[in-house]
Amino acid sequence: MRQLFPTGPETDARHILAELTADPDDGPLVCGDERVIDFLTRFARKLLAPGTARAYPELASLGFFLRKGEIGKALRSVHTTDGVFRFPRGLAFHVPPANVDTIFVYSWALSALAGNRNVVRVSPRTAGAGQAVLDALNEIDVHPAIAQTQRMVGYQRDDEATAALSAACDLRVLWGGDRAIAALRRHPLAPHARELTFPDRASFAAISLPGWRKASQTERREAVRGFYNDAYWFDQAACASPRAVFWIGEPAEAPGAQREFRALLREVLDEQRYVTDPAMAVQQRVAGYGMAADGLASGLGFDAGVATIQLAEPGAVPREWLAAGTFAHATLRTLPELAKIVRRKDQTLTQFGFTDDELARFVRATGGSGVDRIVSFGSALTFSPVWDGYDLLHEFTRLVTVRST
Amino acid sequence: MSAADGLLPELAALTEHHRERCQPYARILDALGVPREFSDVEELPWLPVRMFKTHELRSVPDDEVFKVLTSSGTTGGGASRIYLDKDAAAAQTRHLGATLRAVLGPKRLPMLMVDTVGIIKNRREFSARGAGVLGMATFGRDHTYLLDEHDEPDVGALRNFLARHGGAPFLIFGFTFMVWQYLYEVAREHSLDLSNGILIHSGGWKKLADRAVDNEEFRRRFRADTGLARVHNYYGMIEQIGTVFLEGPSGDGLYCPDFADVVIRDPETWARQPIGVPGVIQVMSTLPRSYPGHVLLTEDLGVLHGVDDGDWPGKRFSVLGRLPRAEVRGCSDTFAARGAAA
Numbered sequence: 180m181r182q183l184f185p186t187g188p189e190t191d192a193r194h195i196l197a198e199l200t201a202d203p204d205d206g207p208l209v210c211g212d213e214r215v216i217d218f219l220t221r222f223a224r225k226l227l228a229p230g231t232a233r234a235y236p237e238l239a240s241l242g243f244f245l246r247k248g249e250i251g252k253a254l255r256s257v258h259t260t261d262g263v264f265r266f267p268r269g270l271a272f273h274v275p276p277a278n279v280d281t282i283f284v285y286s287w288a289l290s291a292l293a294g295n296r297n298v299v300r301v302s303p304r305t306a307g308a309g310q311a312v313l314d315a316l317n318e319i320d321v322h323p324a325i326a327q328t329q330r331m332v333g334y335q336r337d338d339e340a341t342a343a344l345s346a347a348c349d350l351r352v353l354w355g356g357d358r359a360i361a362a363l364r365r366h367p368l369a370p371h372a373r374e375l376t377f378p379d380r381a382s383f384a385a386i387s388l389p390g391w392r393k394a395s396q397t398e399r400r401e402a403v404r405g406f407y408n409d410a411y412w413f414d415q416a417a418c419a420s421p422r423a424v425f426w427i428g429e430p431a432e433a434p435g436a437q438r439e440f441r442a443l444l445r446e447v448l449d450e451q452r453y454v455t456d457p458a459m460a461v462q463q464r465v466a467g468y469g470m471a472a473d474g475l476a477s478g479l480g481f482d483a484g485v486a487t488i489q490l491a492e493p494g495a496v497p498r499e500w501l502a503a504g505t506f507a508h509a510t511l512r513t514l515p516e517l518a519k520i521v522r523r524k525d526q527t528l529t530q531f532g533f534t535d536d537e538l539a540r541f542v543r544a545t546g547g548s549g550v551d552r553i554v555s556f557g558s559a560l561t562f563s564p565v566w567d568g569y570d571l572l573h574e575f576t577r578l579v580t581v582r583s584t
Numbered sequence: 585m586s587a588a589d590g591l592l593p594e595l596a597a598l599t600e601h602h603r604e605r606c607q608p609y610a611r612i613l614d615a616l617g618v619p620r621e622f623s624d625v626e627e628l629p630w631l632p633v634r635m636f637k638t639h640e641l642r643s644v645p646d647d648e649v650f651k652v653l654t655s656s657g658t659t660g661g662g663a664s665r666i667y668l669d670k671d672a673a674a675a676q677t678r679h680l681g682a683t684l685r686a687v688l689g690p691k692r693l694p695m696l697m698v699d700t701v702g703i704i705k706n707r708r709e710f711s712a713r714g715a716g717v718l719g720m721a722t723f724g725r726d727h728t729y730l731l732d733e734h735d736e737p738d739v740g741a742l743r744n745f746l747a748r749h750g751g752a753p754f755l756i757f758g759f760t761f762m763v764w765q766y767l768y769e770v771a772r773e774h775s776l777d778l779s780n781g782i783l784i785h786s787g788g789w790k791k792l793a794d795r796a797v798d799n800e801e802f803r804r805r806f807r808a809d810t811g812l813a814r815v816h817n818y819y820g821m822i823e824q825i826g827t828v829f830l831e832g833p834s835g836d837g838l839y840c841p842d843f844a845d846v847v848i849r850d851p852e853t854w855a856r857q858p859i860g861v862p863g864v865i866q867v868m869s870t871l872p873r874s875y876p877g878h879v880l881l882t883e884d885l886g887v888l889h890g891v892d893d894g895d896w897p898g899k900r901f902s903v904l905g906r907l908p909r910a911e912v913r914g915c916s917d918t919f920a921a922r923g924a925a926a
Contacts (some may be wrong), residue, residue, distance in 0.1 A: 205882075409763075419794075452629050455851070455852060456908075456909050457851030457852075457864060457885075457908075458883070458907045458908060458909055460851050460852070461632055461634070461864070461881065461883060461907065464632045464881070465632045465635060465638065467615075468612045468631065469615075469635070469638050469639060470630065471608075471609070471611050471612045471615035471616075472608030472609070472611055472612050472635070472639050472641075473611075473639075474611055476615050476616060477614075478615050478617070479615045479616050481854075482852065483852050489615075518693055
């Protein structure tokens with residue numbers, strides 16, 4: 180087992196666990212621990228350094244998330260009243276996905292802020308932004324209590340290590356594909372321990388046709404720029420990236436609005452100097468043709484970098500990744516009709532042109548059957564302390580209640 | 585009028601034929617808004633070759649399927665499944681034979697296989713390589729397999745073969761890297777004379793790239809060190825079984841048989857690339873009648889060198905390699921399957 184943060188000699192799960200279990204000399208971590216806050220804010224400054232932020236824009240977002248003001252806001256949300264005490268859960272074992280380099284840092288940072296001891300298994304394939312995170316962490320002059328309680332390790336497929344860490348932890352946080360999660364779940368937890376999983380999700384966009392009509396040309400272009408960021412940043416493969424666009428309103432208006440949207444998206448791709456990889460262009464065709472062959476698509480259109488699939492019916496919405504820049508389109512008269520289509524697997528609805536009332540009516544109509552969050556175009560990938568429907572600081576802590584009468 | 589234009593009526597009729605008989609294919613064409621008439625082969629709708637891995641595409645009813653060919657799934661997404669009825673199976677052998685006769689002559693020649701006999705004996709693990717060897721064996725006689733059961737070159741068998749047949753034209757067949765690794769190196773080491781051989785080989789140059797052997801070097805060294813000068817690389821795929829694009833005698837490019845054509849496309853605009861500009865290879869053949877494989881976009885890059893200006897009439901082109909796989913970031917299992925993640 181390699182020690183990636185803090186760096187150290189080759190070790191094993193037994194040693195890591197022994198070191199993690201001992202209390203730091205100046206006392207165990209508490210929820211909202213000053214030592215953690217100091218560490219995270221210094222980490223944030225590293226991420227916001229111009230060189231790092233330029234090379235990896237997603238690290239700048241992470242840096243913003245960890246600024247002192249944001250941390251304070253998050254901590255205020257778990258403020259307790261008299262007679263209620265909030266404590267860390269204990270030892271948290273995190274297994275992040277291999278390919279989204281940085282999302283695990285959010286859940287780890289919140290778990291640290293909750294006062295947990297953390298061991299994170301970083302994917303052996305980590306490179307780029309993930310490596311930059313480790314480099315930034317290792318450049319910080321770390322308080323001994325942090326170095327002792329916050330550990331990032333790397334190991335190749337090793338059931339023994341995973342089993343030992345699983346058995347010892349109070350909280351296990353799993354990210355990744357459904358298969359990867361199923362494989363990790365073979366390793367039992369202690370009876371009192373709990374688990375939080377972030378499996379494969381699907382996300383969509385919804386555009387209000389009246390809202391689109393009312394918007395100025397500038398607002399429409401800005402919306403499409405936001406959509407571009409949501410969809411193209413991670414090759415449309417982040418869980419929150421929209422895979423389909425629902426046009427909500429009078430069906431007769433949809434084709435014209437859609438044509439304009441498609442043209443604007445093309446312009447944004449040019450503006451961003453987006454280059455379609457030839458293999459990805461072929462993948463777009465394979466995905467679109469496949470949906471047509473299965474009777475799920477009634478129309479296909481291909482512009483450079485953008486594949487447009489007209490769904491044969493709105494319920495045929497794709498929930499699997501198709502190809503970067505591949506969008507299924509469907510039209511519905513009202514947003515509550517979409518409530519009948521969404522499922523538990525559906526995570527983010529990025530929206531343009533709806534009122535708060537319309538969105539609230541939609542959410543009530545779902546009855547919680549699907550969609551964890553609704554955000555405006557451009558914010559799909561912005562992490563929030565409430566993720567996949569979980570208020571993470573609440574999940575990462577536990578309560579002790581005291582009543583004398 | 586070039587040969588390619590001559591194929592338009594037949595390819596357009598095939599498009600209609602498959603449209604009527606293969607529902608998934610018809611749905612794709614309808615979704616694309618493909619017209620019923622075409623003024624140029626370039627307008628014909630192409631299918632990405634990978635569709636045969638993801639979908640069952642056939643234009644014959646279940647009870648007329650005579651043979652199902654499967655490819656090894658080297659690019660992910662499983663194996664291609666190609667459905668042949670009796671007529672299609674017979675036609676592919678006949679057309680492959682006609683193409684090869686251009687370089688082999690009318691008579692079947694003694695044949696040296698640069699492979700092991702095990703590759704065709706073990707029917708249970710029948711591979712694409714085995715299918716290639718078996719398909720080609722029909723065009724020769726008195727087969728000798730160069731490799732023994734441990735995949736080691738059997739120099740004694742090679743000497744025997746040359747003693748019996750080396751004085752007159754004989755046929756050599758094998759996969760490019762095996763031909764190089766086993767036949768070339770052994771023949772050079774033992775100073776064997778292959779000057780009456782006609783080598784037919786295929787499989788690509790990727791495995792030879794780290795030895796700095798490309799087509800030119802391959803031909804040059806075979807000629808210099810073994811006397812073998814009649815060398816024909818070919819390009820073909822299971823999804824267009826029976827159609828091979830054979831290299832001209834001087835090695836100036838691959839040529840289309842008279843029932844096939846090729847177009848190089850710009851991967852950004854999908855427009856036809858001019859001569860000399862690399863792009864994605866699209867292959868067309870009038871052979872596939874039992875499955876809609878008559879117009880296919882491959883996942884290979886190629887370049888057109890010229891038209892009617894080489895060894896043989898028609899277009900000549902080269903294959904430059906595979907399209908590089910798209911690397912994708914993301915959190916799903918999809919990428920594990922594509923070889924990029926967890």
